[in-house]
Amino acid sequence: MRRRDGRLLLLASLLLAVPLLSVLGAPAPAHAQRADDETDVLVSAARAAIARADYDQAANLLDRALALNPRRIDAYVLRATVLGVRGQNVEAVALLRRAQTLAPTNGDVLAALGAKLVAAGEPVAGLELLEQVVAREPRRYEAHAVLAVEFRRLGDHPRAIASLQAYLAARPASLAGRDRFYRLGLAESLLRSGEPAKARDLYLEVLLDDPTHPLARLGRAWATAALNCRLAMGMLRELGDLVDEVPAIELVRGRCALRLGRTTEGLALAKSYLGRDPSGAEGHALLGEAELASGNIKAALGSLARAAQAAPDNKNYLLALARAERQNGDPASAAKRLGATEPPAERRVEWTVELAEALTATERSDEALALLEPLRSSEADDARVFAALGLAAVALAKPAQAIADLSRAHELAPDDTRIKGPLAILLREAAAEALRTGDLATARARLERATAAVPDADSFRTLAAIALALGDARAALGPAEAASALVDDPVTLHVLARVYQALDRDTDARRTFAAASSSKRPLSRSSRDALAIDQAAFELASGDAVAAVEALAKVAADKQPSSRVTEALVVAARAAANDDLARGEFSTALRQLERAHDKLAVNAPGMLRDALECDLALAATGAGDRKRAQALLRSLAKRRASCELAPPADTVAVAILDTWVGGMVLSRAKAALKTLDSLGRKATGPARPLLDIAARDIAHRAAASSFDQGAWRAASDYLELAARYGKLSAEEQHNAAVVELALGKTVSAISQLERLTREVPEALLNLGIAYENRGDQVRALDYFERAAKAKLRHPGLAGWIAAKRRIWGGP
């Protein structure tokens, strides 16, 4: 509140009149003078004249009384009062000094003398005398009243408060009607003494009697502003009718607006106030603070400098100016300015903190710490102190201390962004350090605190990863989702997908992996590889090996894919091909495996290469790619590689496959079959089926080749040989019938072929030929047509059907 406020000046002047009024209203002193009757009459008449404000008459009557009885003490006091009313305080003091000579211990005289000394410009003597009076007679209310007014005038509000409270306690009931005046004074002094709550209660008491009382309205708003700006803003707005008289209302509103973060409103109020008082320091100070809050530091510096210039003794302005200088990147000036001045008592802590921050910013953190350390215990609940301590510790590279101090500051001021930001950074760095040493639990705790201070995607993501690494997938979910809500980068999605995977939420995992891999955001090669590998790992674990291969396709297409990618691709390709191999789809398996083999580096791990090439050899053999199979088998045999097959196939597989491939050529079929016979002793268990398959395939191929060469008998022999290694398949039975057909055993061939038409479509074609041979063109055409309907591929079939239809008739 401003001391120069017009209303308060008026109030102060009114209060100065209190002694007079109290004396006027007070009953006559108790110790009656012995006087003659005439003196009594004169004094009584004088009292009556004073009561009706006829001071000339009173003065006359009292002068006459004193002339009749110069020892009449009450007449002295009354006469001094009349002199005081007329402003003749010096004369009043002289008169009372005479009375004091006559009655040195008379309380009335001493109290009146004290009051008149104050009024006559001798406050020290007056106050001393009055204090002696109230010390001896605590219920001397008029003395309290004068003391209160004078203490308020001197700005000694604590003593003013004591005097006012003593007055209100001692004043006679007859003076209760004037209590409002004293209460308002007391409220103001309380407010100025930092007791806004008590002040507000007193103002409210006044407003209960008179809701429109301007001083009380003003006081209540002021007191409320000191307690809660949000509540006060409404009250301050309602004081619009007083703004012209009390422009400070805009100042208080402006400060409250700034405290509430309403920078624009604060700026507007500051400018409005400056319009009323362009040279006033307070207006410039408010404007400066508003500009500072709005980030316009240069303008703030100008305004605060003007405020400091207009009121050089106002340390608040110095402090604000220094803060602006620091924020403007000139902490040295701020430190110099603050260091050169003794801080004001009421803002000592803030001053010290600001100076410490300026020192820290000028690499004088040791000095900052020295300034702040004493406050550590005395201001144990002041967030600013611990924030400044923390920042100084940061500058001194003492991260542990910095974290401790900033944590305490954060605890005290959880919303302060100046504290949260550095604290979060420190905690993240500390967490990273813990991660480097493998201390996951510590890293996790630090990151949890960091994210509590400032939510950030990197920390959430790392938290999720730590939880996963610790096997706590449930705990990982929250941070992972929080991270992905903050950023949409592929790394975060990758982590989230891994969390879903760990939680067996396959659909979510698949969707998230897909989103990560299709993200357009840039990704380093290693991250891209890791993503593809993990996606493939997930798909493979889900049982979809083909999807795993697809997941790796993009990174595997690199000119030189990383060894991890290649290894993952080999595993995925082998897994995908495994199902094909088991189903006998050798060509598909071969293609799949060849793609992975193409990517295999020369220096790939031997076991990886052996496993892949074994599968490749098996696929190439089954697919009849003799050249490829031979090359692979030769290489495997040279390395004495063992295959990843059920034992003992792991060791004999290469030999069996090699024989198989060799026997695919007719000229070597017999020898190969002989070799397989000898290998049969070793090929037991799961290896036996491989040997049998090899032998049958060799025999069947030899039969086919013999047939193509017109060697019907040989073909027949080979087919009989194939039968030794297992029951003849439908194709083999069919081919045996075909050999019979070729040998002219048409009837027998027809009988066998007709049994096989469902399983072997070629039987339909061969039946057509058989019936044609017998001259039965109608049945021949029927079988040819059925063969075509069965989608049998034969280059001449369509022409045969057309010719038959044309020549022999048909649909």
Added chain:
Amino acid sequence: MDRREAPDLGGAMRPLSLCLAVLAGLTLAVSPAAAGGRTVTLGMYVPASAFEGPSQRLAFATALADHLSAKVEGNTFVPKIYADASAFSAAAKRGEVQVALIDSTYAAARGLPFRAIAAATHVGSAQVSWQLVVGAGVTSMAELAGAVIAHPTIGAKDREFLEHALFANELGRSFATWSGAPNPSSAATMVGVGKAKAAVVPVGTKLPAGVRALLELESAPLPMLAVVGGLGNSEISAIASAALSFSRRDLIDGFKPPAEGRHGELVKRLASRKRSPVFASMKSSRLSVAPLLANRRFAIEPTEILRVARPVADDEGGGKTRR
């Protein structure tokens, strides 16, 4: 009717070979159209073409020779018609013929020894369909089993042309008895007079009363204009070019450049395309190696999760914060 081309239908039917022997070496000589310059003999051997008779053939040959004489400067083309293959072959060997209009079937049967420079066309097509014509009472091919079927004698590989090229190997070797005639009209006439139960003739052949088409067979190329020998490249080119501008309302109404491969295809069709039974390939599923692969477990080691979350320093890291 010119006896050299008419079928001998008098009395008991003579063997076809005897008729051919009578006709051998006889040619219809025509005087040069103009004196002076080089004389080029334009031979014509088209027994399988459906000209109605010698006069029509002569008229056609004369018109073509005149056209070429007019178009190929400094050359006079003299037409010479051959009634049998041996006479034409002998004349060609002796160098008496330089350019000739030859049945494509004959040329194909001979392995295409002549260079075709133009293909004869009829209504824009260089192909002619063949047909099986029958007398009254025959309604299907099956009824012709064991019967005599007449055909124009081609001069080489007649049977292959008939059984392989036209009947697409559908007839067994002993299905019918083939009887050659000097030309399509004679073959059709044999049916009309009951000497054959059916005849194979090109579409366009004038059929006698009571003879009708039963089946349409495969088609074959129309005659080709071919260089037999003794001509330079420029002359060949001039003749080929001149032929393309020839036009006449006749069985052959023009020429076009020979289609590549068309005659080669006919050569292939002459070969037997015996229908052989086929082997079925063994289904790969029969080669099940599943027992070997049992209990295999495939797994990819996932990336260490902390490495995923905190990429190494040279990585771009986690991207920008979404606001």
